[in-house]
Amino acid sequence: MTRFLPHPRLLDSPRHRDWPAFSAPQVPDGSPPPPTGADVVIVGAGPAGLAVAAALWHVGVRDVVIIDRDGAPVARFLGRVDRLNQRVLRSPYEHHPGVEGYRDCELRDFARMHWSLLTSVERREIRMSQAGHRSVVPVDVFDAYCRHTSVIHQVPQRLWLGEVGSVEPGADRVLVRGGDFTIEARHVVLCLGEERRDAPASWWSGDRPNAVGYWDEPVHPDAGHVAVVGAGLTAAHLIHNALDRGARVDWVLRKDTERYQCSDVNASFFRAEGRARFGGQARQVPWAERLALMSRERRASVMFEFQPLLTAAEANGRLTVHRGNGIRAVGDGHVELADGRRVTGDQVLLALGTTPSIGTGLLPEASVGARDGWPDLDERTLAYRHAPRVYAAGAAACMVLGPAARNIDGHRVATARIAGAIAAQVREGVAQRVRAL
Numbered sequence: 001m002t003r004f005l006p007h008p009r010l011l012d013s014p015r016h017r018d019w020p021a022f023s024a025p026q027v028p029d030g031s032p033p034p035p036t037g038a039d040v041v042i043v044g045a046g047p048a049g050l051a052v053a054a055a056l057w058h059v060g061v062r063d064v065v066i067i068d069r070d071g072a073p074v075a076r077f078l079g080r081v082d083r084l085n086q087r088v089l090r091s092p093y094e095h096h097p098g099v100e101g102y103r104d105c106e107l108r109d110f111a112r113m114h115w116s117l118l119t120s121v122e123r124r125e126i127r128m129s130q131a132g133h134r135s136v137v138p139v140d141v142f143d144a145y146c147r148h149t150s151v152i153h154q155v156p157q158r159l160w161l162g163e164v165g166s167v168e169p170g171a172d173r174v175l176v177r178g179g180d181f182t183i184e185a186r187h188v189v190l191c192l193g194e195e196r197r198d199a200p201a202s203w204w205s206g207d208r209p210n211a212v213g214y215w216d217e218p219v220h221p222d223a224g225h226v227a228v229v230g231a232g233l234t235a236a237h238l239i240h241n242a243l244d245r246g247a248r249v250d251w252v253l254r255k256d257t258e259r260y261q262c263s264d265v266n267a268s269f270f271r272a273e274g275r276a277r278f279g280g281q282a283r284q285v286p287w288a289e290r291l292a293l294m295s296r297e298r299r300a301s302v303m304f305e306f307q308p309l310l311t312a313a314e315a316n317g318r319l320t321v322h323r324g325n326g327i328r329a330v331g332d333g334h335v336e337l338a339d340g341r342r343v344t345g346d347q348v349l350l351a352l353g354t355t356p357s358i359g360t361g362l363l364p365e366a367s368v369g370a371r372d373g374w375p376d377l378d379e380r381t382l383a384y385r386h387a388p389r390v391y392a393a394g395a396a397a398c399m400v401l402g403p404a405a406r407n408i409d410g411h412r413v414a415t416a417r418i419a420g421a422i423a424a425q426v427r428e429g430v431a432q433r434v435r436a437l
């Protein structure tokens, strides 16, 4: 069998090119405060929030307020990938952020429109995508495309910097509260994304040891030897960056072997037949079956492009891989493995993945209806069953849409359901008010 091993040069796309007409977004300073009422409040302006805003624009719902901690579209996602020095997306050109069913200028169209700005390697990837093969998307193209999408759907005019502290559902209104604002909304869409997964409390007692950091924090630039814990793409980036600046690396993996895969989710889950394994009109899938699928399909993996680099580094002794070893404890500059061995480094870097934000802490617990860490959502509309004016897009929808719900492509499927449900209710509300006149 021929194995597809893309060239590692694909990992080196330039960043911060001068994309005409789409300058860096201005982060609002929080004043004036957001309006006190809106048809829809979207919490979170990541790829999911952007997709929902674009979908609502297309179905004619324009009284929309978006609140985001960073106050700019897709800022947390870009901040995370830039922190890791990740230059290409894991998802291909077909997985463009946008709206299911509307033929906006898509990610590949946008890249082709800016052909002269692309490197020859990047142009080749577009040709690969056009020929129906897997393609690699530069983060820089994605960033500019997200700005384009937000501008054409008038997102900057609807976006406010702020942190939502509570979402209080009522019979015909939902109150969205932050430190210095309260918005009365007819509908709320939670697009909260995922938080970094922290180490288990048993790994150290009390405060985190000094020489231990997480993947989304600054790495010590002088660390000549690092120990990286984790099996996913973030771990691979930390290793790649350390090797690049001449450091030695110890890589600690719980599984017996590392796993190389294009996407972090099996490709079938991006298609209707994969989603059908989680339910749909044809059949109700028992909760236990979906739970088992989720735990099997959310396994960490690394993009193929890393394989030649990491294999060569291991062969020449700059990378030592500790496979099949759990962690007993983590201390200042060392890791104690389950088999009793100790791995040392100037810095220990933890890349333990992320945990979906499902609305806990914002909504009352009874509204979330959490079961095994997942919210109780209506399968047709993605509304919380116990708070039907509040909806969830992104990773929180995995038990309805499957593991691809957390990815850029999954957001499009979620937004089609949410925007359709909200548009129908907004139209019905207008009709009722007209009848009451």
Ligand SMILES: Cc1cc2nc3c(=O)[nH]c(=O)nc-3n(C[C@H](O)[C@H](O)[C@H](O)COP(=O)(O)OP(=O)(O)OC[C@H]3O[C@@H](n4cnc5c(N)ncnc54)[C@H](O)[C@@H]3O)c2cc1C
Binding pocket: 043, 044, 045, 046, 047, 048, 049, 067, 068, 069, 070, 074, 075, 076, 077, 080, 081, 084, 086, 088, 089, 090, 091, 095, 162, 163, 164, 165, 191, 192, 193, 194, 234, 354, 393, 394, 395, 406, 407, 408, 409
């Ligand atoms: C390093 C990395 C690389 C990835 N690469 C890919 C990839 O190539 N392709 C892919 O499909 N997926 C990728 N993913 C998965 C990726 O996280 C999702 O595709 C995408 O970021 C999810 O978008 P989101 O909008 O759901 O979440 P986020 O991008 O996290 O956006 C959520 C936003 O909501 C804000 N927020 C949360 N709570 C509140 C609150 N209470 N008040 C105000 N604002 C709030 C957050 O600050 C954030 O800005 C990657 C993930 C990581 C960590």
